[in-house]
Amino acid sequence: MRLRDSESDSRFRKEVRAWLAGAVSDLGPAPADVDDWAARRAYDRRWQSRLQDAGFAGIDWPRAYGGRGATPTEHLIFLEESAAAGAPDLGVFFVSQLHAGPTLIAEGTERQRAFHLPKILAGESVWCQGFSEPGAGSDLAGLRTRAVRDGDEYVITGSKIWTSFAFVADYCELLVRTDPAAPRHRGISWLIMPMDAPGIDVRPLRTIEGESEFAEMYLDEVRVPAENLVGAENDGWRVAMVTFSFERGTAFVRELLDAMSLARGLAAIARRVPRGTATAWDDPGIRRDIGTVAAELDALWALTKRNVSRAEGDGTDGGGPVPVAGGSAFKLSYAEALHHLGEVTMRVLDRYAISLDDLAGAVDLPLGRHLQGQLHAFAISIAAGTSQIQRNILAERVLGLPKER
Amino acid sequence: MRLELDDDQRALQASVRALCAEHFPLERTRTWTDRDSFDRRAWRTLAELGTFVMTRSADEGGAELATVDAGLVYQVLGAELVPGPLVAAALASDLIDEVGTGQLLATVVERPADGQPAVLRHLGLVDVVLVLDAAGIWRVEPADVDARPVTSPLDPTTPVWLATRLPQGERVGDAALAARWRQRGDVLTSALLAGIAVKVIEVAVAYAAQREQFGRVIGGFQAVKHLLADGFARAEVARAAVDAAAVTIDEPGGGPDGTAAARAVAGARVVAARAAVANSKTAIQVHGGMGFTWEATPHLYLKRAWLEENVFTTPDEAAELVARTLTAGEAA
Numbered sequence: 126m127r128l129r130d131s132e133s134d135s136r137f138r139k140e141v142r143a144w145l146a147g148a149v150s151d152l153g154p155a156p157a158d159v160d161d162w163a164a165r166r167a168y169d170r171r172w173q174s175r176l177q178d179a180g181f182a183g184i185d186w187p188r189a190y191g192g193r194g195a196t197p198t199e200h201l202i203f204l205e206e207s208a209a210a211g212a213p214d215l216g217v218f219f220v221s222q223l224h225a226g227p228t229l230i231a232e233g234t235e236r237q238r239a240f241h242l243p244k245i246l247a248g249e250s251v252w253c254q255g256f257s258e259p260g261a262g263s264d265l266a267g268l269r270t271r272a273v274r275d276g277d278e279y280v281i282t283g284s285k286i287w288t289s290f291a292f293v294a295d296y297c298e299l300l301v302r303t304d305p306a307a308p309r310h311r312g313i314s315w316l317i318m319p320m321d322a323p324g325i326d327v328r329p330l331r332t333i334e335g336e337s338e339f340a341e342m343y344l345d346e347v348r349v350p351a352e353n354l355v356g357a358e359n360d361g362w363r364v365a366m367v368t369f370s371f372e373r374g375t376a377f378v379r380e381l382l383d384a385m386s387l388a389r390g391l392a393a394i395a396r397r398v399p400r401g402t403a404t405a406w407d408d409p410g411i412r413r414d415i416g417t418v419a420a421e422l423d424a425l426w427a428l429t430k431r432n433v434s435r436a437e438g439d440g441t442d443g444g445g446p447v448p449v450a451g452g453s454a455f456k457l458s459y460a461e462a463l464h465h466l467g468e469v470t471m472r473v474l475d476r477y478a479i480s481l482d483d484l485a486g487a488v489d490l491p492l493g494r495h496l497q498g499q500l501h502a503f504a505i506s507i508a509a510g511t512s513q514i515q516r517n518i519l520a521e522r523v524l525g526l527p528k529e530r
Numbered sequence: 531m532r533l534e535l536d537d538d539q540r541a542l543q544a545s546v547r548a549l550c551a552e553h554f555p556l557e558r559t560r561t562w563t564d565r566d567s568f569d570r571r572a573w574r575t576l577a578e579l580g581t582f583v584m585t586r587s588a589d590e591g592g593a594e595l596a597t598v599d600a601g602l603v604y605q606v607l608g609a610e611l612v613p614g615p616l617v618a619a620a621l622a623s624d625l626i627d628e629v630g631t632g633q634l635l636a637t638v639v640e641r642p643a644d645g646q647p648a649v650l651r652h653l654g655l656v657d658v659v660l661v662l663d664a665a666g667i668w669r670v671e672p673a674d675v676d677a678r679p680v681t682s683p684l685d686p687t688t689p690v691w692l693a694t695r696l697p698q699g700e701r702v703g704d705a706a707l708a709a710r711w712r713q714r715g716d717v718l719t720s721a722l723l724a725g726i727a728v729k730v731i732e733v734a735v736a737y738a739a740q741r742e743q744f745g746r747v748i749g750g751f752q753a754v755k756h757l758l759a760d761g762f763a764r765a766e767v768a769r770a771a772v773d774a775a776a777v778t779i780d781e782p783g784g785g786p787d788g789t790a791a792a793r794a795v796a797g798a799r800v801v802a803a804r805a806a807v808a809n810s811k812t813a814i815q816v817h818g819g820m821g822f823t824w825e826a827t828p829h830l831y832l833k834r835a836w837l838e839e840n841v842f843t844t845p846d847e848a849a850e851l852v853a854r855t856l857t858a859g860e861a862a
């Protein structure tokens with residue numbers, strides 16, 4: 126085993142680092158108002174075109190589909206250097222880059238690929254994920270949104286919920302029920318729904334962070350061309366599992382690196398938060414708590430490297446998926462570590478834990494970032510398979526214990 | 531970067547596991563509580579496999595392996611609850627060949643601050659005591675140590691002595707070697723802990739998969755499944771952290787003075803100690819009344835974990851060290 130870069134990885138790291146330094150320098154700050162979707166889209170698009178010009182767009186996608194075909198290790202290096210340089214993350218392109226693109230590469234028709242992949246790589250199209258419904262969350266296979274074939278169209282009626290990026294999306298990866306008579310998992314299809322189709326009503330939902338990150342989507346006889354089917358009709362559950370498999374790999378790497386930087390920031394804050402006549406840092410209990418949570422995050426960075434090594438495959442044109450054991454162990458432990466970081470944050474800030482915005486001039490501490498981070502921990506323990514669902518997966522698929530039902 | 535085991539490393543672990551199954555089965559080793567019961571022949575067999583000299587050069591009888599390979603082997607030794615001064619053997623063999631071959635047993639102890647008692651593990655078994663302090667490494671004869679045994683040691687298979695004072699002894703290593711020993715000893719101890727964390731969940735899963743209540747196996751109850759899944763995840767994380775720490779200390783800048791190495795080693799202890807202790811507790815809970823008996827094995831893992839977690843460093847000291855690396859470079 127080794128942690129240092131191979132020669133070619135080290136060359137790649139240097140190349141990425143040099144490029145990032147220049148590309149980030151005149152990008153300007155991200156839009157301050159996270160509900161200003163137009164501004165966010167424009168900002169993320171600007172970054173995406175820089176990535177594309179430099180050959181970093183679709184970094185882990187196969188070369189045949191316009192990607193760079195980087196190895197999982199190179200992808201990791203890219204994410205690591207991006208975090209260090211303070212470069213933007215995927216932003217509004219999260220679903221298009223991480224779900225839709227890879228799913229179309231694996232399961233789409235040549236026509237779908239030829240139309241969508243270039244737009245995704247150029248940052249011209251934003252996607253959202255219409256999987257969850259009011260009655261189907263953890264039990265996704267219970268989804269009821271109906272799609273009825275009418276000539277060469279599907280007519281879709283139902284509702285989706287928790288749809289991130291719905292306000293800004295051009296397309297939706299939509300799971301629908303095409304055969305209500307079939308067993309639950311066998312009557313589902315995966316459709317591409319253009320978000321400008323008549324009959325789509327998107328209503329904002331305010332998150333605990335006070336923002337409109339996700340939405341409800343009401344679908345009233347929305348017509349979608351039948352050629353927008355990805356995979357076979359009624360084979361959508363399998364396609365959805367393919368979509369999820371891309372989420373387990375490097376999806377949380379940038380998140381983790383940002384959390385590690387939060388932990389460092391917390392140590393710096395602790396040295397300035399007053400505690401009696403001293404600072405929070407002078408309390409050994411606080412130092413140990415910060416050190417413990419930093420150790421947890423470091424350990425998850427090690428597990429990330431292990432997972433990436435496992436996915437490395439033969440090292441050409443991308444790699445294989447991360448096995449479920451490592452992926453679920455990571456997701457579960459990462460959610461726990463983030464909640465722990467949140468608890469320690471509250472203890473460090475104590476009386477100053479009062480605002481989701483910075484209070485420059487009054488309390489000179491980056492409160493906003495740290496308290497938002499504490500709330501964000503719930504997004505990790507709920508979205509993309511709750512922590513309980515991860516535990517079920519580990520217990521049943523890895524430890525071989527009996528299934529729930 | 532590559533942080534996954536290769537086929538050679540899996541084979542190495544398998545061969546050590548097989549040796550342990552033959553020579554150190556838990557139903558026998560759990561009675562090796564003192565000098566008379568400790569099986570030195572089994573210890574020699576373990577040594578003859580090269581266990582204690584893996585990282586030494588071929589000239590010195592070693593296999594020229596990396597610290598991470600030694601760590602992988604020590605994970606197995608931890609998992610199998612092999613008794614005896616394992617980590618001390620890997621360190622002392624740097625200076626004393628007969629320790630590497632298993633002819634002699636050694637214990638390593640940090641010289642306590644003036645007036646504080648020294649805790650010596652395995653004193654009754656060993657032929658050599660090596661004392662670490664700021665000036666280096668000192669060799670002391672066990673007979674010269676005025677110590678009394680702890681009559682009910684927390685871990686029944688780790689006999690412990692208390693000494694009010696340690697003789698100065700003869701200096702056999704310098705301060706730099708002492709620092710390297712502390713670092714390597716720390717990592718190998720964390721490897722033992724990670725091994726416990728992994729194995730004790732396997733033990734609990736096996737029990738949960740066959741014990742029936744309410745007409746079904748208890749492993750089908752979600753409250754039990756989730757305890758075990760958490761344990762599995764903790765062990766996976768701990769293993770990765772320990773391997774990464776072991777790799778780090780072998781890479782450039784990985785010496786005892788390097789911040790990155792110090793942080794990796796300390797962080798590994800934090801997570802490995804917690805995983806070993808928490809997972810052992812999970813195993814006792816999952817075994818129910820059986821878990822509360824002396825006859826069942828889960829308590830042995832917990833007690834070994836409790837003892838090992840404070841060797842060379844403690845989880846609290848390690849956490850503090852990690853915290854300090856976060857603000858390295860800032861004015862104190």
Ligand SMILES: Cc1cc2nc3c(=O)[nH]c(=O)nc-3n(C[C@H](O)[C@H](O)[C@H](O)COP(=O)(O)OP(=O)(O)OC[C@H]3O[C@@H](n4cnc5c(N)ncnc54)[C@H](O)[C@@H]3O)c2cc1C
Pocket residue numbers: 253254255256257258259261262263264286287288289290339503504507508509510511512513514517529
């Ligand atoms: C920030 C965020 C963004 C999201 N973005 C999207 C998106 O873009 N598109 C999309 O489709 N969805 C999205 N989701 C939805 C997300 O996938 C669901 O919230 C999640 O799958 C849980 O479903 P639910 O909310 O219906 O909760 P439920 O399934 O009702 O769960 C409620 C509680 O019951 C527990 N529970 C449920 N079943 C079991 C079981 N079998 N065993 C043990 N415990 C169980 C859960 O763990 C949870 O604690 C997002 C969610 C969040 C928080």
